Amino acid sequence: MSATNNGTVLREVPVQDAIGLRLAHDLTQILPGQFKGRLFKKGHLITEADIPRLLDIGKEHIYTMELGAGELHEDDAASRMAESLFGEGMRLTEPHEGKVAIKSDLNVPALAVIDEAVVHAINNLGEIALATLRSHTVVMPDGQLAATRVIPLFVAEEKVDHVRAIADQYRQSSGGCGPLRLLPLRAFRIGLLSTGGEVFSGRIADKFGPAVRRIVESLGSEVVEQRFAPDDRHIIVKEIHYLLNQQYDMILVTGGMSVDPDDRTPAAIQEAGAEVVSYGTPMLPGSMLLVGYLNGVPIMGLPGCVMHDPYTSFNVLLPRVLAGEVITREDIVRMGYGGLHNC
């Protein structure tokens, strides 16, 4: 038997003597490659038949618990932490093995915007865990963006209050925005221009169109029209202006983004009148990507790797644009740290 300063009493009972007692927490079984999950739920009334199953998962003792004043069971603490962090478009799960997940409740993909400093401050409190996605990750409907758990079986209520204080303070200093936000992605109508003499002439089949459509459609947007141009700057400029006139929400241009004499696309995008935020992103793959704005319409030049690499700078920037963010040079600069992905 053990008691804490705040009076919580934990009693260790041999499983053979535990018939008729209630479990103080969820119990987990792990069968590698077959199963990992809750075998018994908190509050389960132990019967004789449970004893061999408890022994099978290595439990020779179980706890009974009487919580002291000012202390919280792991499930309640995880729920309360999650409640102080969650925001619009999210929902909380029931505690499961001490974990509460914060999930998207939206029916469209969304961008998670998460304040890194707040996550660090909360985890610095100790004895608790707040795990989140990296900021600017896409969350699909019903996907998780964060989860809370406490490390011991019970924790001082004070600690959970501290989490709420950190979250509330953040809200006050940021005009009511929470430290965890979900920005729904808008469904963009997109105009696509594929450059390259070898494709324009029919010498090789276009592989960019299908690749770009797949990425765009996975986020709920649509390539409405795809045009083709040879490696001729004037024709590329003319085609960009054509797409602009169709009032698409975004213009994408593929091919001719690197260093060969036939690579005309960056100069053509500039000549078309775009304000170029950056030609080049410090991420691999996708270093030759260009992002800019043409009369306020986002325009991107997509390098060859977008055709074949599953994760490039395009996958990073597209959801941010669809979420309504305006990409700045600083955003691009920050992509280099952690931006090396198997290339």
Ligand SMILES: Nc1nc2c(c(=O)[nH]1)N[C@H]1C(S)=C(S)[C@@H](COP(=O)(O)OP(=O)(O)OC[C@H]3O[C@@H](n4cnc5c(N)ncnc54)[C@H](O)[C@@H]3O)O[C@H]1N2
């Ligand atoms: N010396 C250097 N070489 C390369 C650099 C560099 O900075 N210095 N950058 C590399 C990077 S990064 C990329 S990505 C690639 C591709 O650059 P581009 O975007 O300019 O691609 P292209 O030269 O236009 O074409 C490359 C390759 O892909 C084929 N292609 C292009 N469009 C299509 C299409 N619509 N359908 C099918 N195939 C297509 C094209 O025929 C070429 O084979 O450059 C690196 N090299």
Ligand code: MOO
């Ligand atoms: O723009 Mo390229 O990936 O970095 O392969």
